[in-house]
Amino acid sequence: KSSVQTIGEEQIQNPYTELLVLKGHQDIVRFLVQIDDCRFASAGDDGIIFLWNAQTGEKLFELHGHTHKITAIAPFSSSDASEEKKHLILTASADRTVIVWDCSSGRQVQKVSCFHSTVKCLTVLQRLDVWLSGGSDLCVWNRKLDLLCKTSHLTDAGISALVELPKNCVAAAVGRELIIFRLVASNDGSEGWNVLEVKRLVDHQDNILSLVSVNDLIFVTGSHVGELIVWDALDWTKQASECNFWDSSVHPDVQPEIKLSQSPNETSVQHLTSDEECVFAAVGKGIYVYNLQMKRVIACQRTAHDSSVLHIERLPNRQLISCSEDGSVRIWELREKQQLPAEPVPTGFFNMWGFGRANKQANQAAKKMQENTPVYFLELVGDLIGHSSAVQMFLYFGELGLATCSADHLVILWKDGERESRLRSLTLFQKLAQNGDLQLKF
């Protein structure tokens, strides 16, 4: 009955055959952030931040300091050439504080508690060595946690997302508005910055939920009603927009029935990610791939999950991972559809895509489209089932594996069983050599 694509128990391409459950949190775990090659932090509604070793799953530190849930977290590593690289993390909480933690010692470095509202987003501008906090106003801080400048009170709802743009600019999503700020060096001091509001963009119909910078020229925003707008990063003009993910006419493979069932909630753009060519949007339960060059959606999976997709990420190997409120994590691969104009497309294939009887007309339309452009599709290559509640976020660690965090208070580390087995053998023989057990005893 469910139109969600499923994959059998045989998943050859799924490398994750080992899992480690990391227990510690006492409430929903919402954030995962990578600190360096083998460490990451998790934080959530219990106000505790845990530092983990991504290889062994060892709990490194348990950071206590916030009294309310964590609302934002950002890594902040120093780039001082003089000293060794120092890894810090910034955490903002509903208790209206921001704390800076030292990841190597697990100690609280400093705490700022002069906020008038909860800080909802944190952004580090590595280039300028400052960090921004966004709540009901936007503040600029330096490394020593001196407040450099701040904007006037913007809105009660506060800034929901921040993204760095070229030329010392930042885009802040405030409700349905997108405000561009520019940081300018103050005339008097050496280290002073002033923040100026440059432009307000009001093209979105509803609250902006996601904001992502694609490259130095383009950034993309997505809103609650499923609008996706591509902006020029330099002059902040609208380059393209896609506002009808639910509109069947745009897509070859959309059925009219589905349109009726679509509610605004199910079309909200929850999360965006991108590579050089495409923007990947988590829209409602589905995943859409928007090609920036062609300025259209090239592939989509309307019902990729049983419920809202919360986070998606693009892997270097053309794979895409999504996690959802239904508690599962799925691995997709963007594949080019075989150009087989002569052969009729097997219905089974379309079944997989979520529409029952192959619509002849749609099929015809599709064929027309295929003539000049390659057609892509997202194929499910594996799913990870472990969490018993919504998977809030995940963090891809390359060959070390994948960390997922969930509302069931757990963080799960998914690993490649083959690789782990090999590593264990290596450790084993190292230990054998160390113990001198390799020598023959007589």
Place this chain on the structure above:
Amino acid sequence: MISAPDVVAFTREEELEDELCSEPPLPEEYSVPLFPFASHGANPWAKVASSKFTRDFILISEFSEQVGPQPLLTIPDDAKVSGTFDLNYFSLRIMSVDYQASFVGHPPGSAYPKLNFVEDSKVVLGDSKEGAFAYVHHLTLYDLEARGFVRPFCMAYISADEHKIMQQFQELSAEFSKASECLKTGNRKAFANELEKKLKDLDYTRTVLHNETEIQKKANDKGYYTTQAIEKANELASVEKSIIEHQDLLKQIRSYPYRKLKRSDFHPYEPEGALDQANAGCDQDLTTSDLADPGETQLYAHVPSYTPKLIKAKSAKCFDKKLKTLEELCDIYFFTQTLDQLHQIERTFRGDVCYLLTDQISRALLKQQSVTNFLFEDVSFLDEKPPEKQYRGCQGLSQDAVDRKCSEESPAPKVVISLGSYKSSVECVPIKMEQEIEDPEEPKMTESIMFEHQENLDYLDADIKGSISSGESIEVLGTEKSASGLTKSESQASLPVSPSPQVGRSKVGSRRTVSEDSIEVLSTCPSESLIPEDFKASYPSAINEEPYVDDEEGGLHFTPKLNPDNADEQEDISKRENLVQVDSACCIGKESPNFLEPLPDLGQKPCNEDGVVRIPPQPYRQVEPGLRGSFGSFPSHDGISGGLLPYELDSRYLTGSREVSKSSLDECSDSTSYISSAASTCSDRTPSPAHLACQASERHKKKAGQNALRFIRQYPFAHPAIYSLLSGRTLIVLGEEEAIVKKLVTALSIFVPNCGIYAKPVKHWVTSPLHVVDFQKWKLIGLQRMVSPAGVNMLHTLSRYSRYVSILDADSKTLRCPLYKGTLVSRLADHRTQIKRGSTYYMHVQSILTQLCSKAFLFTFCHHLHLPISEREPEESVVNRRMNFLKLQLGLANEDIKIVQYLAELLKLQYIQEPGQGVNPLLRFDYVPSFLYKI
């Protein structure tokens, strides 16, 4: 409880058997009698049918100064056990071979009576006529009212099977030493109390006498003393002397544990974990003997308030008073402790010796499998202390360091030819005298030095002679049978009062006083005159072939035939031979031929018709890993009548094969084995748990084995289910009824590999929905099926996590799990198996799992299977090599590979685990399709 092993064979397993094979029995005329003599009530194991008791028991006897040897109590305390066996006579026998009580009382040149802290002696005694063989442990308890303050006691383990006594000698000795130590500790406490009371009495008496004298003095001031006054003064003087004597005794008894503690290998009996204190006591200042072991001073400290009595000058004659009972001699707490220990000994050594041996051997072997044994072995077994520790407490004064080393490293039995010890005992005579020095501080120092000296002597002796000669010595004292021309009574008497060897005896005695435990094999074999001549001729070479243990290298060597030292030895031997010939009546002189005589042909006929004990004790010793390799070289030495080694090996193999054949019998038909236990007349032959701690788990094993057997017969899809367990996929047994589910879980639990050295990852009964964490923790779960909405929720989670689990539905009898096409499990769980007993099946499973473990071990620890040989070697070729090894070398097919791979992962995890930090539980899984199996 006591007769449990017997009962089991007839009830539980029988019922089940009937239930399982419903085939009609074969008509009687076609059935072949399994054992030809079965109808006569005999059994193939009944070697000694003449014994008058039904099973092994422990006897405590005393050599009473009033009535002579008398039995005190038996364990188990049941008249049926000893049956018609003459306990009085046997007490006489065992008490008559006591060598430990040498001399107590006033030593010459000493003003005060001395307590002699004698070591227990350990003797093996056989009485073929009675069909009884005994390990006899003599000990001395102190009693202020007894003659010389000592009361000789003995504890004897009596069995109809001489092999058992001989082969379990080391274990028996260790266990009895513990019990004895406990008893003696209690006795010292009681004795000290008694002394204190006596001192108070004396003190009081003195005061009274003193007052009386004063009064008399005042009463007559005539200037001369009446006889009365002189008498009083004498009396006073004797009381004074008595006080000093008793104080000295008290000092001695209190200094005892402290003196003992100086020896590193002595572990005093500790009531409840006061060991640390005791150890701390070792390092304390030695100046005053009052600073005795804190543990014991504490014991002595709480003396209830006591009203002193006046002591009459003339004490009553010893025959008028009633001697203290054993309970009175010993603090009640320690007495009950000792009894508990003895009961445990009785339980431990119950059963056939081959069972005990096999158990010990397999235990010792398993202990060596330190890398893999956690997988399928009992947790309780792994928790056990290493065997060396068990022996430690009992070594006492006798075992010096050299000896300990020898005994631990030697795979051969501790054959101590008395040649060496005889010699060293001669040398030891002056040392013994050193012990009796007045100064409480001085003697200890000298003593310890002397001990060292003596050790060195012994060591030297051992070195030169190429024999292990320190520590315990085995002496064979031949007592003549009536057949040899002497009368019975003479043969009895000849033990302690043998015609001539006063010199020899005192030497032996003094030596014992110093340090020795002695193992004496008293055989009622024909006298020396009957020993064939060729035996005598052969014994020097037998000595040459003795295993020589070099404690430095820990290796085993044979002294080459032309060892330069041998010249000495030969001389020595010839001297001794002369001695033997000159003084043929001397029982000590006889020991050597008697002892050596059976050596050459031990391998051929370990037991003689007349039931004479000839086999030296041969405890199973844990073989050092390095020694295993050298086993292969034994047969080559074997050719030249290789001392005891061939026999040792033989016997081990013998017992091993005996056990094998027994188990194969079990497999074919149970009837033979139960006949044996049913018809058992001499001693309790049914295999019984060798260790009390394992008794419960033994029963559990049996039950689990039985349930498993039933499972594989009942469920055609047992194989994939077992495969799931072996490959680390969690199996969930789903059912409404707790009992059924738990039974299935128990049955299947024997196939579950452990993930660490903790408890098995088995959860018998769960009622709440499962999470991924549970699959990480448990590999076998019994889950309640509920008909409520919660149940629906639970089923939902199950289907959600279906990739991690196999589900066995106990209600609808279905199984959902991956396909299994391997061959391994079919050997493990053949539904047509002939095995009928649960314990047998359990053993069958264990053996196959052990095979599997060895495969996993090989696979895990082959370097090139996991890592590239050269830097540039691609990963694929390593993978190929790995698969080839699994398929071709290990002969695994299909899914069997996954089992070995999973076990290998567990081994790796266990090995690389850092001590202190637990294993991170991880869940490994495969993306493989599951299938639904139905009956």
